[in-house]
Amino acid sequence: MHTILRFLGTVAAIMLTVYLVPGILVTGGWTSILLAALVWSVITMIVKPVLTILTLPITLITFGLFSFILNALLFWAMAAIVPGFAVSGFWAALLGALVLSVLSWFIHKVL
Secondary structure, three states: OHHHHHHHHHHHHHHHHHHHOOOEEEOOOHHHHHHHHHHHHHHHHHHHHHHHHHOHHHHHHOOOOHHHHHHHHHHHHHHHHOOOEEEOOHHHHHHHHHHHHHHHHHHHHHO
């Protein structure tokens, strides 16, 4: 039950991110949003920790600012994987990743 609530929280966060951030478009409807939530969950659980460890020297040199760029690149990669989910550029990906992270954190804290 807890996993389903977390997944639905991620779906809500992605839906809100699409509505709040200009440059992020969903053309596939609910299926694209559900698939994007699934892909984002896999990325944050499996891919992101590995990349965080691999990019630790750069993150330390930039005092942690590279983690924002890593999140933006992962968000952009999610848009390349999910059909019907598009990000228009790097700045939209950066803002989308920031908004998605904040909304996910808030929704998961409430749930």
